[in-house]
Amino acid sequence: MTDSPDWKILIQKHLDGQTTEEEADALSKEIETNASLRSDYLKAARIHGALGDEVISLDLESTPPRSSGTPSISWPRPPAAAVVAGAFVGLLGVGVVWAISSPKSEKRIISVSNGNFEESAGQIPLGFPAEFGKWSGDPAEVIEEDGNRILRFLETANVTDKPNGGASACNVFQLIDLTSLQQQLNTNDQVTLELSTRFHREVAPNDAELPKIKGSCTIHLYQSEPGAIGKAWPLVISDALALGNKVIKLNPGDEATRISASCILDPEATIALISVNVNTMTGTKNPIKLGGYYADDVRLTLTKRPNLPIRIVE
16 A cells, blocks of 8 residues: 655645656645645645746755745646646635636846857956956856857866855856846736756866766845845855756766756845856865866846736635
């Protein structure tokens, strides 16, 4: 006899767009007969913004935990969500009226200064950025490869130079001003920001020494002045209004792969801190020479859609 699933965990997994067809079917059938679970799902769906059509993935493997937490919010995938949503239709005593027509989504590109690295060459400035629109961080350089300029990660470091600080990662940051963008938005809309970049890894002499190395892109949103974030880094991570992080592990010689990280745009956010980075996953405090890890074509996309109403009728 198999154990009964943890339905609350399965609801969260479903809203994150991660259920299999079998899990979604089991959840749907349980909702039909379990009024308490039905209520739990409705509450969770409302918190997660109802039935959106985009998955927001937060993989926090390479970022410190927040000291106090705003719960992460993820939009469910529509096909899987529709399986459970359909279970509500025609139920005895309770019905749920979902918006029938899909809201019109609008996408726009947010400028990332030198996002393709074609406007510079040589080493990236060291240290945490204190102004908008400039890449800086740990040792990295822009090189030319096959006629294109790309970012090469050189060495892990402690970007703040604080004593006993960790040096297991090589981070390259940029600050983006959100104030004018926020003035153009309707507060009734659902707005997300998606940061994406393309990573690739070439064969290097020290590959055997870095068996766990991973690349990632990260986006943090703050209500702050540009210079204040670097002064409090990395403790300020716990003060982020929203954050998203996506990690990839590439083997030497694998094809280039694009990854993306998304987060909900908090209406109070004035700054987006974006970064592309490589983490050796060692926890070391000593710099490590990196092999053949590269990043290119950094993009920031805003997606806006009207809120979907959910109405419960007795």
